[in-house]
Amino acid sequence: VARRSSQLVLGLDPDLTALWPAAESAAGDGSPAQRAAAAVREQCRLLIDAAGPACVAVKPQVAFFERLGAPGWAALEATVAHAQAAGLIVLADVKRGDVPHVAGVYAQGLVGKASESPFGEIRGLGADAFTVNPLMGRDVLDALVQVTRPAGAGIFVLVRTSNPGAADVEDLELAGGAPLWERLAAIVDRLGASGLGESGLADVGAVTGATEPQHLARMRELMPRTPFLLPGVGAQGGEVEALAPAFAPGHAGGLVSASRSIANAYEVAGDPLAAPQAAAAEAERLREIAWTLASA
Amino acid sequence: VARRSSQLVLGLDPDLTALWPAAESAAGDGSPAQRAAAAVREQCRLLIDAAGPACVAVKPQVAFFERLGAPGWAALEATVAHAQAAGLIVLADVKRGDVPHVAGVYAQGLVGKASESPFGEIRGLGADAFTVNPLMGRDVLDALVQVTRPAGAGIFVLVRTSNPGAADVEDLELAGGAPLWERLAAIVDRLGASGLGESGLADVGAVTGATEPQHLARMRELMPRTPFLLPGVGAQGGEVEALAPAFAPGHAGGLVSASRSIANAYEVAGDPLAAPQAAAAEAERLREIAWTLASA
Numbered sequence: 001v002a003r004r005s006s007q008l009v010l011g012l013d014p015d016l017t018a019l020w021p022a023a024e025s026a027a028g029d030g031s032p033a034q035r036a037a038a039a040v041r042e043q044c045r046l047l048i049d050a051a052g053p054a055c056v057a058v059k060p061q062v063a064f065f066e067r068l069g070a071p072g073w074a075a076l077e078a079t080v081a082h083a084q085a086a087g088l089i090v091l092a093d094v095k096r097g098d099v100p101h102v103a104g105v106y107a108q109g110l111v112g113k114a115s116e117s118p119f120g121e122i123r124g125l126g127a128d129a130f131t132v133n134p135l136m137g138r139d140v141l142d143a144l145v146q147v148t149r150p151a152g153a154g155i156f157v158l159v160r161t162s163n164p165g166a167a168d169v170e171d172l173e174l175a176g177g178a179p180l181w182e183r184l185a186a187i188v189d190r191l192g193a194s195g196l197g198e199s200g201l202a203d204v205g206a207v208t209g210a211t212e213p214q215h216l217a218r219m220r221e222l223m224p225r226t227p228f229l230l231p232g233v234g235a236q237g238g239e240v241e242a243l244a245p246a247f248a249p250g251h252a253g254g255l256v257s258a259s260r261s262i263a264n265a266y267e268v269a270g271d272p273l274a275a276p277q278a279a280a281a282e283a284e285r286l287r288e289i290a291w292t293l294a295s296a
Numbered sequence: 297v298a299r300r301s302s303q304l305v306l307g308l309d310p311d312l313t314a315l316w317p318a319a320e321s322a323a324g325d326g327s328p329a330q331r332a333a334a335a336v337r338e339q340c341r342l343l344i345d346a347a348g349p350a351c352v353a354v355k356p357q358v359a360f361f362e363r364l365g366a367p368g369w370a371a372l373e374a375t376v377a378h379a380q381a382a383g384l385i386v387l388a389d390v391k392r393g394d395v396p397h398v399a400g401v402y403a404q405g406l407v408g409k410a411s412e413s414p415f416g417e418i419r420g421l422g423a424d425a426f427t428v429n430p431l432m433g434r435d436v437l438d439a440l441v442q443v444t445r446p447a448g449a450g451i452f453v454l455v456r457t458s459n460p461g462a463a464d465v466e467d468l469e470l471a472g473g474a475p476l477w478e479r480l481a482a483i484v485d486r487l488g489a490s491g492l493g494e495s496g497l498a499d500v501g502a503v504t505g506a507t508e509p510q511h512l513a514r515m516r517e518l519m520p521r522t523p524f525l526l527p528g529v530g531a532q533g534g535e536v537e538a539l540a541p542a543f544a545p546g547h548a549g550g551l552v553s554a555s556r557s558i559a560n561a562y563e564v565a566g567d568p569l570a571a572p573q574a575a576a577a578e579a580e581r582l583r584e585i586a587w588t589l590a591s592a
Contacts, residue, residue, distance in 0.1 A: 016413045032416035063398045067405030070370040095394050099459045102359045109363030117312045120328035135431040137461025163395045165433025173471040
């Protein structure tokens with residue numbers, strides 16, 4: 001974050017109905033899935049090249065790749081490699097969570113390697129961190145961190161998400177009076193306490209939706225050393241100006257994610273051929289707002 | 297279930313360190329990931345051929361395929377096709393959950409198709425149902441069902457899982473006195489009410505861990521028309537004999553999943569070369585216990 005003067009995370013949600021013209025025309029030959037995967041790969045490459053310089057990380061939303069089957073997974077691998085070659089951190093948005101022995105397999109695939117294979121070491125996707133769903137409890141999170149921490153990687157655990165449905169479960173009032181998400185926050189804080197880096201920040205982050213900024217001060221109180229991943233800026237209605245409490249432990253305490261508002265920034269002026277320039281300008285605008293706010 | 301006289305779900309968790317000899321030797325040439333994917337594909341084919349006749353469905357644990365990248369995803373696609381050709385339902389164990397517009401993309405990839413693609417229709421994995429994490433709330437579940445219901449597919453929503461960590465979040469006491477999982481059960485019941493089939497069972501199921509059978513009677517009270525998926529039989533410590541309340545709405549009300557206890561059944565006699573025969577015998581044993589219990 002310090003090196004790039006940016007807390008901005010470029011969300012990669014390659015929607016097949018909103019590809020840039022240059023990406024759509026890169027589809028080439030093959031089956032519909034192969035053509036779509038080639039276009040998705042090019043869309044991500046163009047987005048990274050245009051908006052990446054204003055960002056510290058990319059956040060591929062894995063659903064959009066997985067939907068295309070094996071060619072989609074290959075496009076995801078190429079996108080991870082391209083982002084890392086451009087100096088960007090890769091946060092795989094997968095929201096994984098499963099019983100401990102399966103959780104470890106997910107972590108191996110996303111940020112580690114399957115070293116116990118009789119066929120030689122199998123390197124996974126090679127991401128730097130991924131998002132996690134904590135519903136199944138602490139043994140699941142422990143199993144993930146047992147893989148991510150030695151790999152120098154991280155996880156971002158859902159605490160309070162940005163969708164309206166978050167009120168149905170995450171906001172439920174517990175017997176003690178606090179909402180469920182405060183309990184999730186306490187679990188995240190405790191798990192990260194044993195993984196503090198030189199910066200003073202933990203290797204276990206929290207996904208804290210930017211659409212409910214009134215919760216951010218309380219979250220920071222409960223998770224003083226936790227990096228917050230703040231999705232929902234832009235298309236989902238969150239305003240970057242409202243995020244100040246996230247930055248209390250320094251700039252890297254709050255990573256601001258935006259995807260459609262950058263990829264589709266060209267729609268304001270209406271010229272799809274100028275999509276890269278519009279994306280670059282919007283990313284730089286968001287970067288500067290967040291950086292200035294966090295410096296205050 | 298009625299046609300095959302079976303409620304048994306064959307879990308496919310192809311662990312690279314516990315492959316059957318015939319699967320390991322099918323690895324062929326290529327990169328470690330390609331060789332592992334070929335072995336995993338063969339392991340699943342052999343397991344389906346051996347234990348499948350005693351089962352109604354297979355439940356591939358997608359982590360074990362995803363870890364192998366694009367070749368792993370291709371092996372998953374081949375496994376789905378092989379299971380369906382053998383007359384088995386495919387429940388993809390993915391535990392997905394994400395904001396509504398992403399949830400719809402996951403559902404398209406797992407059981408539907410991406411029909412809005414400019415490259416022609418992209419058929420997804422072609423599974424018949426998949427597992428879902430409900431932490432993010434009802435708008436996520438609604439978005440999934442909007443895709444699965446028209447596709448004639450289903451979802452199984454986590455209500456109370458079989459791992460010890462389930463106590464940390466799923467069992468939390470809410471302000472009204474009930475545990476969180478009872479609230480999840482109510483959400484599942486309501487969502488399935490509008491998707492009842494001829495059998496009287498809903499198209500929204502629940503994952504109800506078999507390791508805590510004392511909860512099953514209460515779950516059945518809260519979800520009278522919901523098919524229960526009961527993992528954790530065998531290796532995780534659940535006993536199939538304790539599951540009677542699951543079967544109240546009929547045999548199909550309780551689907552019993554087992555994976556390692558079938559794939560590794562040969563370990564009792566100690567002869568890996570007899571793994572297929574041991575798997576077939578163990579699957580038939582579990583099928584008969586469950587069927588007899590549900591008929592009582």
